[in-house]
Amino acid sequence: MNARLADRLATIMFWTGAAMVLAILALLLGYILWHGIRVIDWHFLTAPPQTIVAGGGVGPQIFNSFYLLLLTMLITTPLGLLAGIYLAEYAGKGRITEYIRLSIETLTSLPSIVVGLFGLLIFVNMTGWGYSLMSGALALAVINLPLMVRISEEAIRSVPGELREASLALGATRWETMWRVILPSAFPGLVTGAIIAAGRVFGEAAALLYTAGMSSPILNFSDLDPLSPTSPLNPFRPAETLAVHIWKINSEALIPDVRRVADGSSAVLILVVLLFNICARWLGRRIYRRLTAT
Amino acid sequence: MHEGFSPAPDLNNIYRTTDKRNIQGRKRCGELLGRSVAFLAAALVVVLTVSIIYFIGSKGLAIFTVHGVRFTEFLFSTHWWPDRPLEEGGPAVGSLTFILGSLLVSLLAVAVSAPLSVIVAVFMVEIAPVWGQRVLQPAIEILAGIPSVVYGYVGLSLLVPFIRNYLGGEGFSVLAGFIVLSIMILPTIISVSTDSLRALPPQWKEAALALGSTRWQTIRLVLVPAARSGLITAVVLGLARAFGEALAVQMVIGNTRTIPHSLLDPTITLTSAITMDMGYTIMGSLWNSALWSMGLILLLMSFLFIMVIRVVVRGGMVR
Numbered sequence: 001m002n003a004r005l006a007d008r009l010a011t012i013m014f015w016t017g018a019a020m021v022l023a024i025l026a027l028l029l030g031y032i033l034w035h036g037i038r039v040i041d042w043h044f045l046t047a048p049p050q051t052i053v054a055g056g057g058v059g060p061q062i063f064n065s066f067y068l069l070l071l072t073m074l075i076t077t078p079l080g081l082l083a084g085i086y087l088a089e090y091a092g093k094g095r096i097t098e099y100i101r102l103s104i105e106t107l108t109s110l111p112s113i114v115v116g117l118f119g120l121l122i123f124v125n126m127t128g129w130g131y132s133l134m135s136g137a138l139a140l141a142v143i144n145l146p147l148m149v150r151i152s153e154e155a156i157r158s159v160p161g162e163l164r165e166a167s168l169a170l171g172a173t174r175w176e177t178m179w180r181v182i183l184p185s186a187f188p189g190l191v192t193g194a195i196i197a198a199g200r201v202f203g204e205a206a207a208l209l210y211t212a213g214m215s216s217p218i219l220n221f222s223d224l225d226p227l228s229p230t231s232p233l234n235p236f237r238p239a240e241t242l243a244v245h246i247w248k249i250n251s252e253a254l255i256p257d258v259r260r261v262a263d264g265s266s267a268v269l270i271l272v273v274l275l276f277n278i279c280a281r282w283l284g285r286r287i288y289r290r291l292t293a294t
Numbered sequence: 295m296h297e298g299f300s301p302a303p304d305l306n307n308i309y310r311t312t313d314k315r316n317i318q319g320r321k322r323c324g325e326l327l328g329r330s331v332a333f334l335a336a337a338l339v340v341v342l343t344v345s346i347i348y349f350i351g352s353k354g355l356a357i358f359t360v361h362g363v364r365f366t367e368f369l370f371s372t373h374w375w376p377d378r379p380l381e382e383g384g385p386a387v388g389s390l391t392f393i394l395g396s397l398l399v400s401l402l403a404v405a406v407s408a409p410l411s412v413i414v415a416v417f418m419v420e421i422a423p424v425w426g427q428r429v430l431q432p433a434i435e436i437l438a439g440i441p442s443v444v445y446g447y448v449g450l451s452l453l454v455p456f457i458r459n460y461l462g463g464e465g466f467s468v469l470a471g472f473i474v475l476s477i478m479i480l481p482t483i484i485s486v487s488t489d490s491l492r493a494l495p496p497q498w499k500e501a502a503l504a505l506g507s508t509r510w511q512t513i514r515l516v517l518v519p520a521a522r523s524g525l526i527t528a529v530v531l532g533l534a535r536a537f538g539e540a541l542a543v544q545m546v547i548g549n550t551r552t553i554p555h556s557l558l559d560p561t562i563t564l565t566s567a568i569t570m571d572m573g574y575t576i577m578g579s580l581w582n583s584a585l586w587s588m589g590l591i592l593l594l595m596s597f598l599f600i601m602v603i604r605v606v607v608r609g610g611m612v613r
Contacts, residue, residue, distance in 0.1 A: 110596055118345075122345075246443045270444060
């Protein structure tokens with residue numbers, strides 16, 4: 001086989017590979033949306049699930065997913081940002097920095113079920129909260145934190161050095177430079193990264209099985225007192241998310257229309273993830289334009 | 295500091311200097327405070343990691359220290375009867391079946407996924423860079439964003455019936471498990487490979503082309519070998535993800551505690567055993583402790599993967 005023929009064959013192989021990945025994605029999205037879209041209606045999105053008869057919705061599960069996401073982001077965003085600032089701005093080449101980096105690497109590659117086990121031990125049992133939103137949010141925070149740290153560090157590092165030097169030369173301290181100069185110009189990167197991280201957290205389930213739990217109490221959506229046990233806002237109630245719901249009904253449900261609920265829930269999950277993705281791109285571009293004076 | 299040396303300071307000047315000093319003092323305070331808060335946040339990551347290791351470790355070792363199970367029995371025996379009474383030969387907690395199941399599906403997944411991923415990564419960087427940026431990059435991000443339960447569900451409702459109808463067996467099988475996993479780890483391997491290929495100095499490619507190599511020769515003999523450490527890192531990360539994945543595998547693999555004899559046989563993995571049984575066992579019981587030990591195995595495996603990556607990266611930098 002001469003070199004030119006080999007080159008041509010290889011080119012065909014590369015195009016086939018790329019086409020295969022696109023085909024897999026199209027098949028997945030097509031399959032889920034095709035089956036799911038016809039299930040989704042207002043009733044499905046708002047009604048509570050049924051346990052033995054058909055016709056249930058996933059209203060509380062959708063609410064729980066978003067509420068859990070909010071709690072998780074409230075915990076991880078400030079922590080991740082601060083740790084990212086430390087790593088990008090202050091950390092030298094010492095042993096402590098090495099430990100921090102090794103820990104981030106370890107946390108990143110930890111299977112989420114191991115984080116779930118840790119959460120079960122610490123946030124569920126030791127705190128005495130039981131299966132609760134708060135336990136779930138803390139477990140998800142453990143998964144999300146390394147991601148947020150890396151996103152922040154990268155966004156801060158990508159700010160041009162001249163900006164920093166100019167600010168420092170004017171007599172500002174590093175901390176002032178950070179808040180008034182660097183973070184504003186790193187903002188688009190931070191927002192985009194945070195939204196993508198949020199998309200990941202939204203679909204997480206393995207870490208939640210034994211932290212946020214696999215059931216939701218009956219919720220009274222007119223009760224907004226966060227301390228009341230039937231209030232949806234109470235952070236110390238158990239909460240089944242959409243992703244956990246898909247898993248649970250497929251493995252142990254008694255409802256006759258498992259297929260319908262699972263199809264609809266998967267489609268909702270995918271649509272939200274796509275929405276996060278599009279939002280991240282759009283927002284990132286928009287903020288970037290606004291900051292670069294147009 | 296300076297007061298002693300200044301002979302006759304006028305009031306105005308003193309006011310100005312103290313004022314300035316105050317501002318500087320406050321600034322220094324703010325700087326110090328900011329720095330410490332940032333450091334504490336970073337240190338929290340270390341604290342978290344250490345406490346995860348400590349708590350999972352101590353729970354995971356309980357089966358040896360509290361229940362007195364032999365180390366070799368736990369790792370190398372396939373006898374799994376945690377609830378069988380003594381007179382019937384139990385209780386036994388050999389978890390070799392689970393370990394083999396995990397290893398089997400994740401290695402098979404990587405064997406399928408790694409070549410395809412490297413092909414796609416090379417395609418994105420070398421063959422069609424513009425197209426790769428516009429079409430494949432977002433496609434891979436979406437693939438990475440699809441939740442694992444959705445992968446599991448599609449596997450369950452599309453792949454499992456397909457296998458049952460056309461290939462035989464129950465459908466719930468090693469085959470279904472590793473196909474689902476291999477798709478799930480595609481984005482991980484592709485994105486890390488792409489990064490390492492992009493990081494190569496362009497002169498190498500130019501030199502190879504200038505010497506008369508075809509594009510395929512350049513890719514095969516120069517670019518891929520040069521990016522080797524990055525590619526290995528990508529594959530190990532994919533393997534780590536496949537090994538630790540829980541729900542998607544659990545939904546399609548059948549979860550029978552038997553060693554599979556063909557790709558169409560069902561089996562079980564460490565993660566799916568934990569997922570299924572953790573809620574039904576009593577804390578501190580033998581069965582429960584065995585599950586925690588499986589969690590510890592998962593933790594140790596992810597350390598192993600990190601260490602492999604560190605060694606590979608270091609080795610790659612020397613060359």
